Amino acid sequence: MHRIISTFTSSNPIRNAFFSSIRNPSPSFLCGSSWLGARIKGSRSFSGESSGRESLEYDVVIVGAGPAGLSAAIRLKQLCQERSVDLSVCVLEKGSEVGAHIISGNVFEPRALDELIPNWKSEGAPIEVPVSSDKFLLLTKGQALPLPSPFNNKGNYVISLSQVVRWLACKAEEIGVEIYPGFAASEIIYDNNQKVVGVGTNDMGVAKDGSKRETFQPGVELKGRVTLLAEGCRGSLSEKIIRDHKLRDKGQGQHQTYALGIKEVWEIEEVKHKPGSVLHTVGWPLDSKTYGGSFLYHMKDRQIALGLVVALDYHNPYLSPFDEFQKLKDHPSIKPLLEGGTVLEYGARTLNEGGFQSIPFPVFPGGAIIGCSAGYVNVPKIKGTHTAMKSGMLAAEAAFRVLAEGDPMETYWDSLKKSWVWEELHKARNYRPAFKFGLLPGLAFSALERYIFRGRVPLTLKHGKPDHEATEVASLHEPIQYPKPDGIVSFDVPTSLYRSNTNHEHDQPVHLRLKDPAIPELVNLPLYAGPESRYCPARVYEYVADEHNAPKLQINVQNCLHCKACDIKDPRQNIEWTVPEGGGGPGYTAM
CATH class of the missing domain: 3.30.70.20 (Alpha-Beta Plaits)
Structure with missing residues (x-):
């Protein structure tokens, strides 16, 4: 125990977090008995820097404890076990605990998880509700018209992604990955040759006026021989790397386009609950020029996930995605399900919709971008977790070759283009840009793509204007009068x-x-x-x-x-x- 105290007692914020975790253990702290040993064994060194910040050195530093980051960490440690190589792996997470910032209206395709942890069912993964039905509706203000479902969710599961990543964190810590929740990576650290050598966390305890409060703790530098950025959609460090290294131009060349997803988790009456039931809609309450749709998934324990996704290339500046979501819940096909129920959680997050055309070259000097930071969402499937996980696994394999065999990190890009992720996104590439022509033309084109051409149309459509440029001046539109919430479903x-x-x-x-x-x-x-x-x-x-x-x-x-x-x-x-x-x-x- 003397070694533990001497190693971790100082003003370093991550070391202080260690003691805080012991006093107030988070779910990831309770994952396994290896947590303490991992944090001692994996750290290569603590050292003071001329900047006044302390430095922790690892072989691989991963920013973001989401599906991509944790899959990369697990795959790295699996390779270490297979090859009898000892590499230290650290995952930094800005949320107060793993899963705190994870939100997704998730019908989960287990393809990547089958590869990463084949026995996940017997390992207690919180993936328990298989899809039992799959409906697709075109909504008008008062009606719901059934359409053929394009999603094919057979073999998929309705899940809470925040709970799944907590489980993945447990699996990662069991094999020696170090996870530090509650610390935000705020800057990229370069060496003299402009190679990325890690990240720095922001100082804590700084007041609005810039002064240091009594609780001030300086940030820390986490240095890695390889740095993987898995921050999720529109990650701040990832975006800076993409801009500075012109990675989008080196990739597929087109700008990224986004949507805003707004979601609630409800607990509904038992008689209305149908575990595994999946519903997607398009149309109302959005206008015909605004791409988007809703989802309603029945989870376990009388819970449902309800959400609305609104593409951020909408034109009308008076549009309010939040209020559109409240309108949705008043539709006669949805409101009766919610009445008598209780809202448990509310949240929102943007998601990538650029798909194949918007994939950047994901490698930079010293590391790579993985998961939704790069943008691997399959828009017609409305799924990105399985592709994010696979990208993390491929990057981990490339990073292992960099460290163990001296190969270049660019093998990640080569592997990605040979993987099922690339094939899947290429087949789906024309679905999202087709809707820039409107709802009905988009539905018609996507139906032809899916049922006739099966992704083999010999052309690749381009996206419209970047989302911010798509916003039109207010003089071209009338203000939207949204109804007042009723306090029952809205x-x-x-x-x-x-x-x-x-x-x-x-x-x-x-x-x-x-x-x-x-x-x-x-x-x-x-x-x-x-x-x-x-x-x-x-x-x-x-x-x-x-x-x-x-x-x-x-x-x-x-x-x-x-x-x-x-x-x-x-x-x-x-x-x-x-x-x-x-x-x-x-x-x-x-x-």
Whole structure:
């Protein structure tokens, strides 16, 4: 025990987190008895840096404990066991615990998990509800018209992804992976040759004015011989790497396009619950020019996942995805199911919809981008977990070859193009861009693609304008009058936000930064009617009267769900989303 104390007692925030975890163990701490030993054995060294920050050195540093990051970590350790090689692997997670920031309306395809952990069923994975029925509806305001289901969910499962990643974290820690939840990677660390050699976490205990509070703890540098970025959709470090190294131009060449998913988990009456039932809809409440749709999945324990996905290339600046979701719940095909039920959780997150055309070259000097940070979502399937996991596994295999055999990291790109991920996304490449012509033409084209051509059309459609450029000026549209929530099936933002368990230290620097503070009042409000007050599903942005009774943008950072919609949709790309203090944000348990 003397070794433990001497190794971990200092002002280093990660070491302090170690003691905090012992006092207040998180689910990942309780995963297995190997947790303590892993943190001692895996760390190569602690060293002080001239910057004043301490440095922890690993063979591989992974940013993000989602499906891709954890799959990469597990695969690396599996290869170590197979080849009798000892490599240290660290996973950094900005959520307060593993799974706290994971949200997905998930019908899970187990293909990648079958490869990674073949005996997952006997290992207690929280994947227990097979799809029992699969319906697809075209909604009008008062009707629901059945359409042939394009999804083919036979063999898939209805899951909570936040619970699945907690289980994956347990599997990772059992084989020696170190996981540090509650610490946000805020910067890339380069060596003198501009090679990435790790990441730095932000300082904790810094006040809004930049002064150090009594709780101040300096950030720490986590250095790796290979760094894998698995931050999820629109990851801040990943986006910087993509821009700085022009990785999109080196990949498939087209810009990424996104959607905002808004989701609630309900507990409904037993008589209405049908475990494994899957429903998808298109059409109402969205207009015919706005791509999107809803999902309703019956999980276990009388729980259902209900959500609306709205493509962020919508034109009307008056559109509010949150209020569209509230309207959806009043539809006669959905409202009766919810009546008598209770909302358990609320959340929101953006997702990649660019698909094959938008895949960047995922390798940079010193590492690679994996999972939804690169964008491997199969849009017609509405699935990205299995492809994210597989990309993490392929990157892990490439990283292992880099460290054990001296191969270049570019073998990840080669392996990706030979994998079923590439084949799957190539076949699905024309589905999403077809909808830029409208709902009915998009449905017609996608039906031809699926049932006639089966992904073999000899052309690749291009995406429309980037999402922020698609926003039209307010003068071209009429304001949308949304009904007031009834408090039974529809709710206001504060009520919903409470159910997300989101929390941020109040006295900390604002993590939502305006590149030009004047643009909201000079451009966004007069030209676009202040769209940030509507596209944000957490009322982070609202216009209030200043001391001269003039409208001024107020940023309620404590409300932030980390969805990244503002970073994507702002018409002038004036909002920059940066990581707040580690451990802040939503606290999902069933998403």
